[in-house]
Amino acid sequence: MKKILLFGAGKSATSLIRYLLGVTATRGWQLVVAESNLPLAESKIAGHPQARAVALDVTREEDRDALVAGADLVISLLPPALHYGVALSCLANGKHLLTASYLDDSIRALEDSIREKGLFFLCEMGLDPGIDHMSALQFIREIEGTGGRIHSFRSHTGGLVAPESDDNPWHYKISWNPRNVVLAGSAGARYRENGMIVVKDHSRLFEEPGRVTMPGIGELAWYPNRDSLSYIPLYGLEPAATFIRTTLRYPDFCRGWAPIVRAGLTDDKTPVDTDNLSYAVWSAPLLSFVDASIRGQLEYLGCFDPDLVPAAALSSADILQHLLETRLAMQPADKDMIVMIHELGFVREGKEHVATSTLVVKGEDHLHTAMARTVGLPLGIAAVLVLEQKITLRGLHIPIVPAIYEPVMQELERQGICFNSLQY
Structure with missing residues (x-):
């Protein structure tokens, strides 16, 4: 009997757990969900006979190792800073590991050990990063396979509120980790x-965003992701004059959001004295950046309220996160929406062409979100493919090789995650 161990049962885990429960039911496997909040994990598995929830402080190495030792494959949906400890446990116990987070230097430093032990570690296997890599590479190879020489690559991905649930001046609701929104x-x-x-620092990212029009949705804004340059050789697009990945x-x-960043209200490093501190006093630096066109948005968020900020807040980022969680929360019937757009400029037979590939996924409600679905399904699908030996690679990877992305994208399409392509 195969056993899958999942660390974390938060917002992004809902669809993954539902998918894996279906897998375990048909294959006789077992799913173990380890979570510091045991009632949360228990609510996600809902008494399924092939699953169990376990309370765990993941920083306790002995307890973590014991769980990992009993698994065939491990998935981590923990905050990125906690993946390293899980990775060490997987190395010590000879277990494969999948995560949706960016491949960072700490995990990269384990590359030789992963390869020597014959293990498969797969990072960046979610939505963005994840589906963006896999779908872009399929699209790129398709264009190149018909003689196209790509000179421009733009890839845009966003977690948005669906139009039918868009009822606030920010046109945004929290469908994933709010801390990631604050620090974006x-x-x-x-x-x-x-x-x-082009190099932009945080203060400039939101000032002059780009624009892209999505049929059926309208105009969207984009801001560049952290380091697009590192993906140029991974995508094989060194000749491209333009290469950018965005949100x-x-x-x-x-x-x-631009004035919030400029006012320093996303700062998570500088301590804040919250004793008798009101939102209005905390946000005072905003006033020099605010005009009438955005004041209503900031008032809706509660930036100028006379109420006291949470006493437990340690930084401006904590205070801002509290406002996002309370003022931009999804209601039970709300739906979120994932939009992904790849734009390729290329030359074929001496003529200029543009090709687009687009994806729109809507959630069911505030728990079964499009975000959870598109982050979780790639992980679940890859886990099954590894355990059934349909992915046999070893070493440290992200999903940029056909042996990974071809079978995963095929199963995603069967699960309703479908792209539409257009060339002109």
Whole structure:
């Protein structure tokens, strides 16, 4: 009997757990969900006979190792900083590991050990990163296979509120980790535009966002992701004059978020004295950046309220996160929406062409979100393929090789995650 161990049962785990419960039911496997919040994990598995929930403090090495030792494959949906400990346990116990997070230096440093032990570690196997890599590479190889020489690559992905649930001036609701929303763009961004390397720091990312029109949805804004340049050789697009990976939002979001960033209210490093501190006093630096066009957005968020900020807050980022969680929360019947757009400029037989590949996925409600579905399904599908020996690679990977992305994308399509392509 195969046993899958999942660390984490938060927002992004809902669809993954549902998929894996279906897998275990048909194959006689077992799913173990390890989570510090045991009632949360128990609610997600809902008494399924092939699953069990376990309370765990993942920082306790002995307890973590004991769980890993009993598994055939491990999936981590923990915050990125906690993946390293899980990775060490997987190495010590000879277990494969999948995560949806960016491949960072700490995991990369384990590459030789992973290969020597004959293990398969797969990072960046979610939505963005994840489905974006896999779908883009399929699209790129398709164009190149018909003689196209690609000179421009733009890839946009966003977790948005669905139009039918869009009822606030931010045109945004929290469908994933709110901390990631607060800190989005904090590392700045690097990309290539018309042959030039462009570097932007955090304060400038939201100031002049790009624009893209999505049929049936309208105009969306984009801001560049952290380091697009590192993916140029991985995608085999060294000759491309333009290469950029971005995050999508509705334009009003960027318009309102830019002054919040400039005012330093996303800072998670500087301690804040919350004793008798009101939101209005905390947000005072905003006033020099605010005009009438966005004041309503900031008032809706509660930035100028006379109420006291949470006493437990340690930084401005904590205070802002509390506002997002309370003012931009999804209601039970709300639906979110994932939009992904790949735009390729290329030359074929001496003529210029543009090709687009687009994806729209809507959630069911505030728990079964499009975000959870598109983050979780790639992990679940890859786990099954590894355990059934349909993916036999070893070593440290992200999903940029056909042996990974071809079978995963086929199963995603069977699960209703389908792209539409257009060339002109």
